[in-house]
Amino acid sequence: MTTKKMTGLARLRAWMTNAGLDGLIVPRADAHQSEVTAAHDDCLAHISGFTGSAGLALVLNDQALIFVDGRYQIQARQEVDPADFEIHHLRDNPVDQWLKAQARPGWRIGIDAMKVALALYDRLETALAGRSALLVPLERDPFEAVWDDRPLPPLGSIRAVPTESTGESSTEKRRRIAGKLREMGADWLIETQPDNIAWLLNVRGSDVEMNPVPHSFLALGADGTTEWFVDARKLGNDHKAFEITGVGLTRPEDFLERVARLSTGKVVVIDADFTPHAVRARAGDGKILTRMSPITPAKADKTAAELEGYRACHIEDAVAATDFLAWLTAHAPERLGAADPLTELEAETKLLAFRGERPGFLEPSFRTISAAGANAAMCHYKAQPATNAVIDDRAPYLIDSGGQYRTGTTDLTRTVMLGSASAEMRIAYTAVLKGFLSLLSARFPTGTQGHQLDAFARRALWDVGLDYDHGTGHGVGHNLLVHEYPHRFDKKPNLHGLTPGNIMTIEPGYYKEGAFGMRIENQVEVIADGAGFCRFSSLTLVPIDLVMANLDELSIVEIHQIDAYHAHVRSVLEPLVRAQTLPFLIEQTCPIVERSRSPHLVRSDTGATVIALR
Structure with missing residues (x-):
């Protein structure tokens, strides 16, 4: 095991102590639940050495566990030091089941609310509540404090895809999905899946190699209003073109604040398997419908x-x-x-x-x-x-x-x-x-x-x-x-x-x-x-x-x-x-x-x- 990995795990535990936490959930995920993350978000690899695409760690003060699925059981045993981490099966013995059986009363387990989908968040919260323990959503990413040489967030360029390749224009797609929202009785769709956004807008990105989707967020109204939360530097010369086609551009940093405003008194659709818990937490008095994004099945039906x-x-x-x-x-x-x-x-x-x-x-x-x-x-x-x-x-x-x-x-x-x-x-x-x-x-x-x-x-x-x-x-x-x-x-x-x-x-x-x-x-x-x-x-x-x-x-x-x-x-x-x-x-x-x-x-x-x- 390298000194860097030892330092990363030790520094994380010191941060946990200062934050009054008994443990921390570290997912192999970003704010979009991407299977392949940018280097900036690869926090699990930073502390464990595990490089697979599916996994999650539970770091406690006196032990640490890493959960990986069947594809990675052998790989995890080769990459992860058993002196630091116990290896568990992500599907057969998931972390929420482990906590349900092993959590101690009074434990405070921290979690980055922008890195964990609300479906997992709810399972964790329920498991801990059954043991008189508490799940603590964090306002800040803890790795900003413990990862000194952390890579910067990606700024990959975005390109437009011609309608002749997709078979349907972005305007037509947005009109069609907006109609689905009206059928659901919803006012807004909050979309966090990069491939759904890329499909809807007929764009492709380059934030992560081999995954041609831009990291961004999107809000689509039942009337077709579209607000895209994307770093404008990724758009280059296409910046004005997207404004002309009826897509409003907003900084990603303003995403949660806009969610709070858009949700007030409205019915909002979010996908529980992909949307971060932080989105639901900021929705205020809005009514939340946890449904599969209507974009997902539309995208799967190829033209x-x-x-x-x-x-x-x-x-x-x-x-x-x-x-x-x-x-x-x-x-x-x-x-x-x-x-x-x-x-x-x-x-x-x-x-x-x-x-x-x-x-x-x-x-x-x-x-x-x-x-x-x-x-x-x-x-x-x-x-x-x-x-x-x-x-x-x-x-x-x-x-x-x-x-x-x-x-x-x-x-x-x-x-x-x-x-x-x-x-x-x-x-x-x-x-x-x-x-x-x-x-x-x-x-x-x-x-x-x-x-x-x-x-x-x-x-x-x-x-x-x-x-x-x-x-x-x-x-x-x-x-x-x-x-x-x-x-x-x-x-x-x-x-x-x-x-x-x-x-x-x-x-x-x-x-x-x-x-x-x-x-x-x-x-x-x-x-x-x-x-x-x-x-x-x-x-x-x-x-x-x-x-x-x-x-x-x-x-x-x-x-x-x-x-x-x-x-x-x-x-x-x-x-x-x-x-x-x-x-x-x-x-x-x-x-x-x-x-x-x-x-x-x-x-x-x-x-x-x-x-x-x-």
Whole structure:
């Protein structure tokens, strides 16, 4: 553990003592509940070293606990010093349940009311009240006093998005959402989610890399009046243009004061899962309706123009990803015996270079997960110089990546095996593949919810006694956030029905700590499939590696599904990929029956059929 982390935790405890607090909640969140925060707001990493995108700490005078979800259990054990923090599960044993059982009478637990959504605030308050303890909302951010070299808040530039890309002007969107407010009997919507604001105003930002949304707040009236709380320095030459289009500009520093004025005697809609408690606290005598923001479902229903954009950028992305996989399978084996074997970081850089050649590419949609061997057992691993593993032939290599394009956002994962897989790897990969195919081919009634479909992807894994501790898929924004609320495939209930025009990922996996990890992911579009029914149409057009699959365990239906997918991939990509990629593309997409006649056919030590394509 570094001196900086020790100092940060010790200084925080000293501040707590001076403030008369027995504890402090430190979330991995900002005022917008962003999954990826600006460096200025990464307070949890400052005191703990944990760099994942979901977590929360409870710092007490004599102990500290950090809560992370299933994606980050392994990563937290590697990044967080156990002498400083106990590691708990964010979902299975959340902080409010811990406080409900362990808080001492009289405890005063501080919380930054601008960093905690009111739904969590209410759970914490209830848990502490049951123990005769008190939740104390703070007027100031405590880290301003204890973090000396804290980065400044971001000032990323904002750009306008043309209506031909979105399919609807900002004026039309604001008019439509204002109508929803009138239907709800509300006077105002207070919006704090950056991607909702970016969608509504047809803008994109650059406050955080790979997350093209501006940090700001917004108030929308039922009459269409719009007040945008944004630092005008981010707008540049577009400053006057936004004023002309009917959007009033106000400093973010004045946000809570304006909330108090706008709310007086009015009915105000706020989203309990995303809006900071401070907003509700300042609403005064206004009537608060805690509802999902009406922008959220509107944003998830993609327009025809947006859907065309997704389809176009996925072709470009598929060319880049397939060129990369061809390069990887050619170079990684030949460099294994050399002085400079191929590493995770080099592969990540090379994939970015391939994407950079594609028209419309702007930046990655998230930090690439380039993970070899045991590193792939960490679902959201990020290669660093200290962990930069060699991509060898002893364990699978997992590459999860995506791009932000002018016409959409992509997200895909492929797992490749450059050598002979063990029986354990083949069993797991075959189950992952079968689960992937099962959900990808599902036909379901319009409005079916994500948790009702999740088991399709897990059934094959459950059959062999395996599972994974993360969701099976998520919504994806349109040149917005790669993880878009509200739709999700998960074991936990997700009460948002899927309808044509929704964009999702399908990504089952399996992870063995200290050994390997594997995942297959495609991005899909929900499309109509007869009266009252839907199915998924794959946007991702990248070959699926079958080296680890026990092909004789696939059903005829599954074989036909893979063959049809690969035939489509080949037909689209064959004219577009590099010449040196063509042999790889043809080999990867040939029908399974042809693979079984290949001279590269080998038999595993268990007798199961395995196709070695290297």
